[in-house]
Amino acid sequence: MGIEKAAVKLDTDVLIIGGGPAGAWAAWSAASHGARTVLVDKGYLGTSGATAPGGTNFLYVPPNQEKREQAVEDRLEGGGYLSEAPWIHRLMEQAYQNIELLEQWGYRFPLDGNGNLFKAHLQGPEYMQIMRKVVLKAGVRILDQCPAQELLTDEHGVGGARGINRLDGNVWEVRANAVVIATGGCAFLSKGLGCNVQTGDGLLMAAELGADLSGMEFSRQYATTAAFGTITRNRMLGWATFYDEEGHVLHEGGPRESDFMAKQLLKGPVYAVLNHADTEEKRRILRLSTPVWFLPFDRAGIDPFTQRFPLTMRYEGTIRGTGGLRLVGHDCSTTVAGLFAAGDAASREKTAGARSGGGAYNASWAIASGTWSGKGAADYALAQGKEARVRQLRLAGAYGLERNAQSAETIDTKAIVEQVQREVFPLDINYFRSEPVLEASLKRLHSLWPAVKGSVPKTIQGRVRARETAAMVATARWMYTAALARKETRGMHGLREYPELNPALSHRLLLSGIEHIAIRPEQVPSRTYDVIPPVIVKEAARL
Amino acid sequence: MIELVSAERCIQCNLCVKVCPTNVFDKTEGGVPVIKRQEDCQTCFICEAYCPVDALYVSPFTDEAVQVDEEELAAKGILGSWRETIGWGPGRQKLAALDQTPFIDRILPPRPVRAAGISDVKVQTS
Numbered sequence A: 001m002g003i004e005k006a007a008v009k010l011d012t013d014v015l016i017i018g019g020g021p022a023g024a025w026a027a028w029s030a031a032s033h034g035a036r037t038v039l040v041d042k043g044y045l046g047t048s049g050a051t052a053p054g055g056t057n058f059l060y061v062p063p064n065q066e067k068r069e070q071a072v073e074d075r076l077e078g079g080g081y082l083s084e085a086p087w088i089h090r091l092m093e094q095a096y097q098n099i100e101l102l103e104q105w106g107y108r109f110p111l112d113g114n115g116n117l118f119k120a121h122l123q124g125p126e127y128m129q130i131m132r133k134v135v136l137k138a139g140v141r142i143l144d145q146c147p148a149q150e151l152l153t154d155e156h157g158v159g160g161a162r163g164i165n166r167l168d169g170n171v172w173e174v175r176a177n178a179v180v181i182a183t184g185g186c187a188f189l190s191k192g193l194g195c196n197v198q199t200g201d202g203l204l205m206a207a208e209l210g211a212d213l214s215g216m217e218f219s220r221q222y223a224t225t226a227a228f229g230t231i232t233r234n235r236m237l238g239w240a241t242f243y244d245e246e247g248h249v250l251h252e253g254g255p256r257e258s259d260f261m262a263k264q265l266l267k268g269p270v271y272a273v274l275n276h277a278d279t280e281e282k283r284r285i286l287r288l289s290t291p292v293w294f295l296p297f298d299r300a301g302i303d304p305f306t307q308r309f310p311l312t313m314r315y316e317g318t319i320r321g322t323g324g325l326r327l328v329g330h331d332c333s334t335t336v337a338g339l340f341a342a343g344d345a346a347s348r349e350k351t352a353g354a355r356s357g358g359g360a361y362n363a364s365w366a367i368a369s370g371t372w373s374g375k376g377a378a379d380y381a382l383a384q385g386k387e388a389r390v391r392q393l394r395l396a397g398a399y400g401l402e403r404n405a406q407s408a409e410t411i412d413t414k415a416i417v418e419q420v421q422r423e424v425f426p427l428d429i430n431y432f433r434s435e436p437v438l439e440a441s442l443k444r445l446h447s448l449w450p451a452v453k454g455s456v457p458k459t460i461q462g463r464v465r466a467r468e469t470a471a472m473v474a475t476a477r478w479m480y481t482a483a484l485a486r487k488e489t490r491g492m493h494g495l496r497e498y499p500e501l502n503p504a505l506s507h508r509l510l511l512s513g514i515e516h517i518a519i520r521p522e523q524v525p526s527r528t529y530d531v532i533p534p535v536i537v538k539e540a541a542r543l
Numbered sequence B: 001m002i003e004l005v006s007a008e009r010c011i012q013c014n015l016c017v018k019v020c021p022t023n024v025f026d027k028t029e030g031g032v033p034v035i036k037r038q039e040d041c042q043t044c045f046i047c048e049a050y051c052p053v054d055a056l057y058v059s060p061f062t063d064e065a066v067q068v069d070e071e072e073l074a075a076k077g078i079l080g081s082w083r084e085t086i087g088w089g090p091g092r093q094k095l096a097a098l099d100q101t102p103f104i105d106r107i108l109p110p111r112p113v114r115a116a117g118i119s120d121v122k123v124q125t126s
């Protein structure tokens, strides 16, 4: 099949792929630095991605040298010594500055008991609605419902992207000298809240241009939800008592051992009731902190404070992991000229190290890396002598695309996705990791790979899903390749055979290649007290 | 999963078609949108928040379709309840300002916090 004509063609300086927080901040930053900017999102900037439907705690440390030093020390240790102090300092400063802007733009933080503004948590729908307004106000053109499917390239690097409009099936093409990948992580369609749009597309697109990945072994995060639902906010379970099928108490109130839930779920069903929220006041506080958590219970007619409900764990893939595209510069550049990465699509090891947990690093990273990459992309694009539209660009996509089909057999996306899920969801493969089990699983994943080179279903959704399927198989293969190479336990990764941290392995693991995956270590720079300045945006859009 | 587009309430603004992150709805010629790919619904409730006339209902059950009765949902005040909770719509107070997260740590059950490795147990504050 030849190359399809694009019905919509746009020329710009910077293209942002993805409209979660990272993409939104990147678009605002690029436009504020003088670049013509287009943002494309698979869904809709404002509703799509892991933050939009719920909310996130973010890292917010006001400029107090002592507190910040302490936060850095804690994180270096908590992150398994794979993060870098100057990057963590800059993250805190950038997030601090941007949160101030967000307030100016109209986000209302609540008051704490002492009458001070409490800045640690963002309600997703509100936050992302404001970001959409800010991005539009900055002059960015947004294409919603327009998943990017592949990048454009020539010998000078990236030159834009091409994709499809899910609403009308039109093919679009945006030519740009700089591209920011902000497509989020990959959660393998596990239906965690807001997670089904993140299928690793950006990782695959960038890897097809030769970008490296890093930290893919740090991908072991699950979130506990009511078995029937999607709302993954584990905090509420801090007020729970847990029971087994027969009603025996497994755990009573308060924090649990880190493996508690996974271990119990392997034995059999687990139920919870939030009976430690035992006053009206406590119940009211919990409800108003995380209303989305209570919504499904109210609708299902279950009172979670008095009635038991069954639990399950939903896999989050790389979303609350720390792996992604390897960054090489302070401007979030990758190894491919003109290609930048931000948010969950990027490796977050420079700030979070080997563990992110739910504790706020990712949300602030999306804000900060978005801002840095947006400026980086704007500076790069504006420094090019030639506009992208006069470059001889070709399409770089290789897998899950009709143009490149190597057989007439149609890719059975449903079956392949289910097979990948059977390798990455089970706790006894991916949570309690061990060498022989992971090896066998990786072998099965490799054997799935040829199937994504088949012919692509003709429908719009089929075309989108075929590409997503290829990205998910690739991501799973990267994850387990890295997991098997890290023969130790560090941060969120562990192998049963190697239960201890091995100081000799205090390096990152870089992956390159899709067909054949090569792996090599990258030393973490030794501790310095260098200061990397934040990005100050003078032309901040005012609403 | 999404279970209802109320033909009676819908004003055919097609906002739900535009904002659904997983492309569940299709526009129709001169009619109300249809739930075309229910199995792709990620149960994120976001379409309900955006619908200006509370015409949508997302059931809490993620993996199974259920029968719903519009009259009953309306009578119980469930249609539009999520939009009301987050304070969207004219004259309502936005949820962000009512957020009770600042108080949450104070009411934790009395137990030593062994937070290492437990996600979401401790909010990182300044």
Ligand SMILES: Cc1cc2nc3c(=O)[nH]c(=O)nc-3n(C[C@H](O)[C@H](O)[C@H](O)COP(=O)(O)OP(=O)(O)OC[C@H]3O[C@@H](n4cnc5c(N)ncnc54)[C@H](O)[C@@H]3O)c2cc1C
Pocket: A017, A018, A019, A020, A021, A022, A023, A040, A041, A042, A043, A044, A045, A048, A049, A050, A051, A052, A055, A056, A057, A058, A059, A146, A147, A148, A149, A182, A183, A184, A185, A192, A193, A195, A197, A198, A199, A201, A202, A223, A232, A233, A316, A319, A320, A342, A343, A344, A345, A358, A359, A360, A361, A362, A363, A364, A366, B021
């Ligand atoms: C259950 C849960 C709880 C969490 N809690 C916290 C917390 O308390 N604190 C914290 O710091 N972090 C938390 N996180 C993580 C946080 O939500 C993410 O780090 C954050 O959303 C990342 O932002 P992002 O913009 O990189 O990605 P996302 O918000 O996921 O956005 C990605 C965007 O890319 C788009 N996209 C995907 N593919 C394509 C494509 N091919 N073309 C175009 N667009 C595409 C999607 O539509 C989406 O809009 C949590 C995550 C989960 C799942």
Ligand code: SF4
Pocket: B005, B006, B009, B010, B011, B012, B013, B014, B015, B016, B017, B032, B033, B050, B051, B052, B053, B054, B055, B056
């Ligand atoms: S958002 Fe509501 S009113 Fe608008 S088309 Fe959808 S259902 Fe109808």
Ligand code: SF4
Pocket: B001, B002, B019, B020, B021, B022, B023, B024, B025, B040, B041, B042, B043, B044, B045, B046, B047, B048, B058
């Ligand atoms: S609940 Fe979310 S995924 Fe389902 S139809 Fe509504 S917006 Fe779409």
